[in-house]
Amino acid sequence: MAQLNYDVLKKSGYTGFIQEKGVERVMQFGEGNFLRAFVDYFIDIANEKAGYNGKVVLVQPIGQGLTDLINQQQGLYTLYLRGSQNGQKVDDKRVISSVSRCINPHRDWDQVLEFAKSDDLDIIVSNTTEAGIVHEDESRFDQQPPISFPAKLTRVLYERFTAGKPGIVMLSCELIDNNGKELLKCVNQYIDDWKLSDDFRRWVNEENIFCSTLVDRIVPGRIRDAEEVKRLEAENGYEDPLTDVGEVFGVWVIEGPEGLEDRLPFKKAGVNVMVVPDVTPYKKRKVRILNGAHTGFVLGAYLAGYDIVRDCMHDDTILTYMNKMLYDEVIPTLPLDKEDCKQFAAAVQDRFNNPFVNHELMSISLNST
Known part of the structure; x- marks a missing residue:
C-alpha cells in the first residue's frame, strides 16, 4: 500500500479540507505528536x-526525529480526535495539511537561518519539553546549530534582526510556569554570553512578543494496536506512519497584549484559543477542577472496586460526590467567570468518560498523594 502524500491522498477519495499550497508563516521547534495534534491542527482549521x-x-529540536518521514509525506498526516462530547462518543478523522516541510538543523542549519529572514514569518512556536528552556554555557553563537533551544532561537532572532525584519510572536508551549518569560530570560542570557549589541537586545525585548501559554489536550499519539492500524489503512487507502491521536477537548490560553488576538488567525477560525492578559487564573482552573477532581475521588473510587477513571463516571455516588465538590467547593474559589468554570467542569466530565482512554486510578494516585 502506498504511503501518504498529496498524490496518494487525491487517489484515495478523501473529501475533507486540504490546502496543498500556502505561505510559510510559522516556524515551529518541535515535530512530535503533541504539537501536530494541537497547534498544527488549530492552524489547519484557521486555513479552512x-x-x-x-x-x-x-524544526526538529534534537538530532534524532521525524524530519525525513515528514518530508516524504510532504507534511501530511492523519489526525484522529477521539473522546466524549456532550455525552456522545466522538471519533473524528482529519488529514492535516498545514505543515509544509521539516528541517533537521543538525544537518541543514542554513535552511533555518534562511527562513528566519523571511518577510512572511510572523509566529514561532515551541515545545521542546520541560527540559528545553534552559541556559547551557556550552552553547556558542558559531555552532551549527547551537546546543540548547534558547540558543538556537537567539541565533534565529539575530539573523532576523541583522536582515532588518520585524519582530515575531513567540508562543511557548513547554509545560513550565511562565514559559514565555523564562524563554526570554534565557535569550537575554545568551545576548550577554555572546556579547551581542544593545540594539539587538532592545529589538528582542521591544519588537518581539514572548507569550507564556497554557496548553490543554491529552495526546496519546500513535495507534499501538496493529490490527487497528491495518483496519484504518484499509479504510483510508494509504499507509501513514505519522498518524496521530488526540482527545476531542483542546484549549490554548495565550498570555499577550491587547491587539494580539487580531494578529493571530484563531479568533476568526472559531477554535478554542484565547488571548488573555494573565494565564495564571486559567492554570488554576485546570489544576483545581481537572486535577482536583482526580485527586478528590481517586482513592475512594479505588476502594469501591474501580480501576479506570471512565468507569467512575457511571457510578452515581462518585459522580455526585465529584460534582458537589467541584460546583460547591472548587469553582467558587476561582477568579474567573463562574459560567465559564462550570462549562469547563462539564467538559472535564466528558474527558473523564473518554471511551478511548483507559486512565488507571492508581497511576493518578502516585502523582497526587
Whole structure:
C-alpha cells in the first residue's frame, strides 16, 4: 500500500479540507505528536475557516526525529480526535495539511537561518519539553546549530534582526510556569554570553512578543494496536506512519497584549484559543477542577472496586460526590467567570468518560498523594 502524500491522498477519495499550497508563516521547534495534534491542527482549521493560507515549517529540536518521514509525506498526516462530547462518543478523522516541510538543523542549519529572514514569518512556536528552556554555557553563537533551544532561537532572532525584519510572536508551549518569560530570560542570557549589541537586545525585548501559554489536550499519539492500524489503512487507502491521536477537548490560553488576538488567525477560525492578559487564573482552573477532581475521588473510587477513571463516571455516588465538590467547593474559589468554570467542569466530565482512554486510578494516585 502506498504511503501518504498529496498524490496518494487525491487517489484515495478523501473529501475533507486540504490546502496543498500556502505561505510559510510559522516556524515551529518541535515535530512530535503533541504539537501536530494541537497547534498544527488549530492552524489547519484557521486555513479552512479563516482563510489564513498559512504553512508551518517544523524544526526538529534534537538530532534524532521525524524530519525525513515528514518530508516524504510532504507534511501530511492523519489526525484522529477521539473522546466524549456532550455525552456522545466522538471519533473524528482529519488529514492535516498545514505543515509544509521539516528541517533537521543538525544537518541543514542554513535552511533555518534562511527562513528566519523571511518577510512572511510572523509566529514561532515551541515545545521542546520541560527540559528545553534552559541556559547551557556550552552553547556558542558559531555552532551549527547551537546546543540548547534558547540558543538556537537567539541565533534565529539575530539573523532576523541583522536582515532588518520585524519582530515575531513567540508562543511557548513547554509545560513550565511562565514559559514565555523564562524563554526570554534565557535569550537575554545568551545576548550577554555572546556579547551581542544593545540594539539587538532592545529589538528582542521591544519588537518581539514572548507569550507564556497554557496548553490543554491529552495526546496519546500513535495507534499501538496493529490490527487497528491495518483496519484504518484499509479504510483510508494509504499507509501513514505519522498518524496521530488526540482527545476531542483542546484549549490554548495565550498570555499577550491587547491587539494580539487580531494578529493571530484563531479568533476568526472559531477554535478554542484565547488571548488573555494573565494565564495564571486559567492554570488554576485546570489544576483545581481537572486535577482536583482526580485527586478528590481517586482513592475512594479505588476502594469501591474501580480501576479506570471512565468507569467512575457511571457510578452515581462518585459522580455526585465529584460534582458537589467541584460546583460547591472548587469553582467558587476561582477568579474567573463562574459560567465559564462550570462549562469547563462539564467538559472535564466528558474527558473523564473518554471511551478511548483507559486512565488507571492508581497511576493518578502516585502523582497526587
